[in-house]
Amino acid sequence: MRKKEKAALVVERLRAIYPDSCSLVAVKDYELLFATRLSAQCTDARVNQVTERLFPRYPTVESMAALTPEELEPQIRECGLYRNKAKNIIAA
Numbered sequence: 509m510r511k512k513e514k515a516a517l518v519v520e521r522l523r524a525i526y527p528d529s530c531s532l533v534a535v536k537d538y539e540l541l542f543a544t545r546l547s548a549q550c551t552d553a554r555v556n557q558v559t560e561r562l563f564p565r566y567p568t569v570e571s572m573a574a575l576t577p578e579e580l581e582p583q584i585r586e587c588g589l590y591r592n593k594a595k596n597i598i599a600a
Contacts, residue, residue: 532556538569542597550587558586573598
């Protein structure tokens, strides 16, 4: 079994056990990683509002990684702790 298949199986099992545990909206795996990082000390509803604008603007992981913290910070400010979160997202 390949790595991606194993990861998908884990996610499937977790969703079966915890069907209502996460309301973050993400299509790609790295989007869920970024949304989770934004969710610290923030509501899922607010994170979803921010990522709804953010993810279409930076549609690949490379485009997110190419940002500087100063470029990303204003776009995620609403989530709080934005300086730290910007650094962590770009580093990921």
